[in-house]
Amino acid sequence: MIVCESQFRIPDRNNPAIALHEVDFYQAPDMRLSLRYRFNPGEYEVYSKDFRTTYERIIFKDPDLQAALDAGGKAWKQRFGGDQTEDIVCTHEFPLKAFGCKEVIE
DSSP states (O other): OEEOGGGGOSBOSSOTTBBSOOEEEEEOSSEEEEEEEETTTTEEEEEEEETTTTEEEEEEEESOHHHHHHHHHHHHHHHHOSOOOOOEEOOSSTTSOOTTOOOOOO
16 A cells, blocks of 8 residues: 555544544454554554454554554564565655645645
């Protein structure tokens, strides 16, 4: 998948410390593995959440979106095995422009 940094700029109304937008690497009835952005200290977090207990575990933190995408892909492969498409950061230009990217390159 292609992920744009610009999609993580709007704070969540219920928790303004994190961005409203999140990316799911996978979601099952009982758990999910997701990527979110925390404004302070300015890091992306890959985390898992168990819906049965509401327990969250942060797996990886880094200010670099590509590093966080790589960590999420690695966690996905550990859980499911096999190959997964590579996740990359949006370049704001086709063909590597994320769905919903509003950035314009001049």
